[in-house]
Amino acid sequence: MTDTVMTRPAPDPVPDLPELHIGALPADPGADTARLLDLASALRAEAPRVLGFPGNLAFDFSDLGPALSILTNNVGDPTSSDASGVHTKSYEQAVVRFLAQTAGAHADDVYGYVTTGGTEGILFGLATARRHLPNADVYASDQAHYSVARAADLLGLHLVTLPSNDDGTLDPESLKVAAFFHRRVRPHAGRGPGAIVVATIGTTMRGAYDDVTELRRAAAVAGDVHVHADAASGGPIAAHAPSNPRWNFAHGADSISISGHKIIGAPVPCGVVLARKDLVDEPVIASEYTMASARTLGCSRSGLAALLLWSALRRLGHTGLRAHILRCLETAQYGVDQLTQAGVHPTRTTDSLTVCFDRPADWIVRKWHLACEGPTAHLITVGHVTRSAIDELCRDLRTS
Numbered sequence: 001m002t003d004t005v006m007t008r009p010a011p012d013p014v015p016d017l018p019e020l021h022i023g024a025l026p027a028d029p030g031a032d033t034a035r036l037l038d039l040a041s042a043l044r045a046e047a048p049r050v051l052g053f054p055g056n057l058a059f060d061f062s063d064l065g066p067a068l069s070i071l072t073n074n075v076g077d078p079t080s081s082d083a084s085g086v087h088t089k090s091y092e093q094a095v096v097r098f099l100a101q102t103a104g105a106h107a108d109d110v111y112g113y114v115t116t117g118g119t120e121g122i123l124f125g126l127a128t129a130r131r132h133l134p135n136a137d138v139y140a141s142d143q144a145h146y147s148v149a150r151a152a153d154l155l156g157l158h159l160v161t162l163p164s165n166d167d168g169t170l171d172p173e174s175l176k177v178a179a180f181f182h183r184r185v186r187p188h189a190g191r192g193p194g195a196i197v198v199a200t201i202g203t204t205m206r207g208a209y210d211d212v213t214e215l216r217r218a219a220a221v222a223g224d225v226h227v228h229a230d231a232a233s234g235g236p237i238a239a240h241a242p243s244n245p246r247w248n249f250a251h252g253a254d255s256i257s258i259s260g261h262k263i264i265g266a267p268v269p270c271g272v273v274l275a276r277k278d279l280v281d282e283p284v285i286a287s288e289y290t291m292a293s294a295r296t297l298g299c300s301r302s303g304l305a306a307l308l309l310w311s312a313l314r315r316l317g318h319t320g321l322r323a324h325i326l327r328c329l330e331t332a333q334y335g336v337d338q339l340t341q342a343g344v345h346p347t348r349t350t351d352s353l354t355v356c357f358d359r360p361a362d363w364i365v366r367k368w369h370l371a372c373e374g375p376t377a378h379l380i381t382v383g384h385v386t387r388s389a390i391d392e393l394c395r396d397l398r399t400s
């Protein structure tokens with residue numbers, strides 16, 4: 001019995017099927033729909049075993065099905081007029097207001113919009129920072145997501161990668177030393193070049209929260225500072241975590257990006273970016289034919305993503321979101337306890353949903369969709385991750 005489990009090839013719910021090649025066969029809408037439904041059920045059946053990634057798969061937006069029969073395009077700014085009139089901007093504004101409050105700001109003091117995901121939010125945040133601090137370098141830790149390097153490259157900004165502490169947080173002392181050095185070599189008429197700091201709120205591998213207040217203070221030796229909080233995974237978690245991590249506008253962030261399909265949960269990748277309103281240009285109509293102002297990176301933007309996020313947050317509210325986060329944190333602690341008993345040396349930083357442990361055999365990694373880096377694997381206890389899945393994982397770990 002054990003042998004068969006260990007040698008069984010991992011199921012691939014998304015095989016590359018020649019029959020799917022467009023133009024290969026005459027169209028058969030009935031068969032195509034049946035195949036799509038099969039794919040959806042296979043992916044849904046697999047979801048409880050997807051433990052290693054931050055996307056929350058516990059949702060059902062099927063009541064929004066009619067929204068799939070209309071194009072909703074939120075052209076330009078969420079608060080702007082729009083000649084097409086086929087948009088969901090009032091819903092988008094509600095999402096931005098809600099997450100601005102979650103991020104410790106008064107909604108009126110923040111500009112924001114629904115993005116394609118955390119990556120676009122980082123690009124927007126760094127572009128905003130560059131307008132005010134054109135001579136500054138970008139500082140981020142070796143635990144920052146690779147999107148930070150990509151955004152810096154696209155914007156022609158120099159990235160300084162700094163070492164992290166054992167717990168995965170960016171070390172403020174090393175930031176201070178690097179910022180001081182850059183001020184010495186580039187004094188800029190005594191004002192210093194400034195510093196653009198990316199604080200990661202929930203690092204990708206360990207789920208650690210950088211301390212925005214400490215990092216802002218450390219970077220000030222370079223002159224003016226812009227802190228972008230990359231809160232793709234951890235923003236809403238930090239907002240409700242018992243240890244109150246310092247991550248938001250009230251703690252000194254100037255811009256913040258959050259993914260929508262991670263802890264909140266959505267069937268399409270999406271997110272929200274927020275920035276201090278005084279750092280963003282005044283709105284001007286970008287073109288006569290759209291009649292919309294556009295400080296967004298894209299012109300056309302998904303009205304569906306805004307609806308999905310609104311629906312998720314409307315159901316939860318701040319109280320429901322808090323209860324959801326606290327449940328996920330309890331599951332993470334349960335994971336630590338069970339993995340300790342399974343003998344795989346789990347570690348977890350304070351108030352993180354990420355539990356790291358010894359990398360197991362490949363068949364376990366594949367079966368449970370674990371994320372690995374070197375000798376370490378991790379699971380992330382987002383909404384769909386249950387105690388019984390953790391129990392079964394631990395049984396597999398003991399048998400291997």
Ligand SMILES: Cc1ncc(COP(=O)(O)O)c(C=O)c1O
Binds near residue numbers: 116
């Ligand atoms: C810390 C961090 N930043 C940014 C991203 C990228 O976000 P997205 O996948 O929504 O573009 C991720 C994705 O996992 C992440 O963990």
